[in-house]
Structure formats: C-alpha cells, structure tokens
Amino acid sequence: MPSRRAEAAGNGGTDAACAACYQHTAHHGAIRQKRGRLQCSIGAGLHGRARLAKAGFVKESCTIAQQRLSIQDKVNLWQPFKGRRRGGTCRMIRIATAVSALALAFGACQTLAQDAPTAASKPTPAPAPFMGTALGEGPWDMSSAEGPIHVEVLTRGLVNPWGMAFLPDGSMLVTERPGRLRIVAGDGTLDPEPIKGLPEIYALGIAGLNDVVLDPQFETNHRIYLAYSKPNPSGADEQALAVARAVWDGGHELHDVEDIFLAAPWYGAQTQPERCCGQGPAFGSFGGRLLFDGEGHLFVTSGDRNYGEMVAGQDNHFGKILRLNADGSVPADNPWVGRDGARPEVWSTGHRNPLGLTINPFTGDLWDTEFGPRGGDEMNRIMRGGDYGWMSVTQGFHYNGEPTEAVSKVPGKIDPVLAWGPPSLNPGNIAFYKGEAFPGWQGDLLLATFTEGLLRYDTDAQGMPLNQPETLLKDLGQRWRDVRVGPDGALYLLTDMADGAIIKVTPAEG
Structure with a gap:
C-alpha cells in the first residue's frame, strides 16, 4: 500500500x-x-x-x-x-x-x-468538442496486445456517416446524417448516386438520418428500416424521432416507404420550455440506433431531446429504449403493456442519449452506450423494465x-x-467480437469513441468488462461513430467527420 x-x-x-x-x-x-x-x-x-x-x-x-x-x-x-x-x-x-x-x-x-x-x-464552460483531424492515406500496421493489426481506408467521400448494414453480397448500406443513404461495394467503392425516395428528414446539428438495419427476412422481403429526425408536417418548428420501413430492390430508389413508429410528443423550438445550464437546443439527443434481436423484435433508442425532465414520465418516449415488432406493433410481453397512461413500446427508461446498441452473441444480453451531459457517459446492460436513472441520477455536469x-x-x-x-470520451456504437479473423478477441467488447479511439475490453463469461481497455486507432485522430464485426470477421468503423470514411481492420500479414 x-x-x-x-x-x-x-x-x-x-x-x-x-x-x-x-x-x-x-x-x-x-x-x-x-x-x-x-x-x-x-x-x-x-x-x-x-x-x-x-x-x-x-x-x-x-x-x-x-x-x-x-x-x-x-x-x-x-x-x-x-x-x-x-x-x-x-x-x-x-x-x-x-x-x-x-x-x-x-x-x-x-x-x-x-x-x-x-x-x-x-462554473467552467465545456471545452470545444473534439472535431478530429484529417485522415492520412494509410494503410497502417499497428500493434495490439493480441498481435499486429492492419488498418486501411476502405471508403472515402462520406459526409458524417452514422450507421451501416451489411448486405448478403458483401456490400453495405451506409447512412449519412445530412439525409442520404449510400451504397458501398464490397471492395469499398462508393456509388456516387445516393438512394432516392427517403422520407423528409430534419437535418440540423446532430439531427438527421441515423441508423439503418435490414429486416431479418431481407433476402425474401427486401425491407430495410431507417431511424431519422422527422419534421412536424403541420409546419410547426418541432421534430420527432421516427422509424421508417421501406422496400429496397437493390437499385437507387426506395419503395413502399412508411413510418412504423413516431416518438411522442413532438418537440422543438416552438414548444420547448426555457432551457437552463447550456443543455443545448431541442433538436439534440435523438438517439436513433436500431437493432433486431434473434426473435424479430426491433429495438430503437430514443434520446431525451435535451429535455431530461420528461424522461421519468411514462407518457412519452424521451430517454427510452423501445421494443417493437417488425411492423411497428407492440409485443404483448413488453413491460409497460396495459399500464394506464404508459407508452407500451418502452423496454427500459432513464437514458439520456443512447447512441450504441448491441446484443452479446454469446449471452443474448442487450447492451447500450449513451452520452452523458458533460461527463457521465455510460455503458449499460439493459434489463426488461429497467430504470437507468437519468436525469435524477447522473455523474455529469451541465x-x-x-x-x-x-x-x-x-x-x-x-x-x-x-x-x-x-x-467525456463520447461513446459511439459497441459490438462484441465473434469471428475467426481475431481469435484472441473472441467475446471481447469493442467500443467506438469520439476522443479515445477504439477501446477493446476483455470480458468474463457474462460479457462484463474485466480490466482496463486496450486503446486502438487513437493516433488516427478520428471521431469513431460506429463499429461492426463484418461477415468476414474484420472490423469496420465509421468516422463521424464531414470528410467521413469507412475503416477496415484485419490481422497484419506475417
């Protein structure tokens, strides 16, 4: 001692x-x-x-x-x-x-x-956010605790990419926050023509087009799902998190586009109360991460819209993780079904701005990451009906x-x-590694962050982090928004930058 x-x-x-x-x-x-x-x-x-x-x-x-x-x-x-x-x-x-x-x-x-x-x-105002640095040409060979890794820029030319989904042929769909959906070939080539037919998207600040996922039956029904910030069609200066479902046949246009979920209430500059303490405008903290489980349920993260006082209420969707059926209906076993005045879509509550969501493939547990206010960033194992405390409990500042x-x-x-x-380290998405490319990482938890690179945690049999993480990719100076394990076992990451990119990580040869 x-x-x-x-x-x-x-x-x-x-x-x-x-x-x-x-x-x-x-x-x-x-x-x-x-x-x-x-x-x-x-x-x-x-x-x-x-x-x-x-x-x-x-x-x-x-x-x-x-x-x-x-x-x-x-x-x-x-x-x-x-x-x-x-x-x-x-x-x-x-x-x-x-x-x-x-x-x-x-x-x-x-x-x-x-x-x-x-x-x-x-009080000391928050420092200016880390905006990242120009990405070098690459590729790079880097060291890691489990052996050298090879890092390459797979795709350039994206604008604030937010989410990605792997297609059966090895290509990808990638969302850009300003409101575009892009096709990226398996070799990284970016199709210059965005997909048309998206719903009207409110894109301002951190609001815009968020995640994309494929329907579990995509190969037969060709359906995809998009989370986005929807403007109030009445013309009021209000927005809401929405989830749209569409049919995509592989071309450059969506068909049969329909909203299957719309967060309540509408909220924006026209309705927001007087804000305090530098909490930011009402168009912030939408959440917007999507994830299907193995039973066909769609999980949706919904942020507090910088109105944390609403989160404790059961009559709204602010600061919640939601669970839907693929058509937008409510599963009968959701924890708040049948509760007077409660929103039945809710799976858990007490979240500020959950921007990461994954299922541990070894245990089936649902995990999230979320931005705190200034500090108080969190990683949670999500339980049915759980209350995670925001904003009555937090470790952060305004x-x-x-x-x-x-x-x-x-x-x-x-x-x-x-x-x-x-x-703050500003957590993005998370993933548990399951693949053949990195056998030493099997079961490890991977966390993309804006300020601290990619963090890799060893885990126990329940998926709990065991020790201090290994820091990877920090020297590249990027804001890492998303991390996914590809079908080939490689890691794929998105940089949340105006000159955004897709990065691919594989074991280094030799």
Missing part, C-alpha cells in the same frame, strides 16, 4: 482543503493541484484515481464530507463489483451527496455528482459547467456497468 501524502500546490486555503480532504476521503494516495484543478490519485488498492471538483473546492466543503463519513465508509465506496478483477477499469459506485464534490476521472472510471459551486468557484440537481444514487435505479468523465 502506498504511503499517505498530500502534495498540494497552489494557494493557501486551497492547500489546507486539499490536505484535509485527502486525509478524510482518499484514505491513501496523493492529492495535488494540476492545471487549476485539485487531483487526487488513489492508490492501486482502490483501483483508480479521483479528481476533486474544482480548484475552488474550499475547506468548508471538505469539513462537511469529513463529518458525514467514517474512514471505513469511504473505503467501501471503491469496493470491487461482484468480485470481478478490476485492473484499471472500474464500475461506477455512486455515493451519497455528502461527498458529491468528488469526481472520478476518465482514466479511473467514474464520476460523482458535484456540490454547488461557490462564488470562488465559477454543458456550461453547472452541477446538475441530480444525486449520485437513488434506490431502484440501475447503475451502469461502466461510466466515464468528466472529461
């Missing part, structure tokens, strides 16, 4: 607060001030490091925490989860508001809700740096398996 020490650099009262809080909350490790923030490095026995909220975190706040928690209580906050090997990656263990001024840094694992800022501790009014734990809310930030 490392010796206790406090390395407080800086200014008078802050030093004293740092030392006091270290002694009474960190138990062992080191605290120092770095770049205007107090940082507490927890020793290896606690598997991580925590960061005190702000340089203005004053001694009085520390005293409150000292009075309310015993040393044993504080040690218990970081107990391993169900005996799993922890490594450098921790499951979020949320704590009471008495110590809500602590925040776990990305490198450790989790964040904790913040105390209200004092006059000496003004975008202007103000703390949320949420607490760090509420009975009946499900903790995420993993959580990050601040700072």
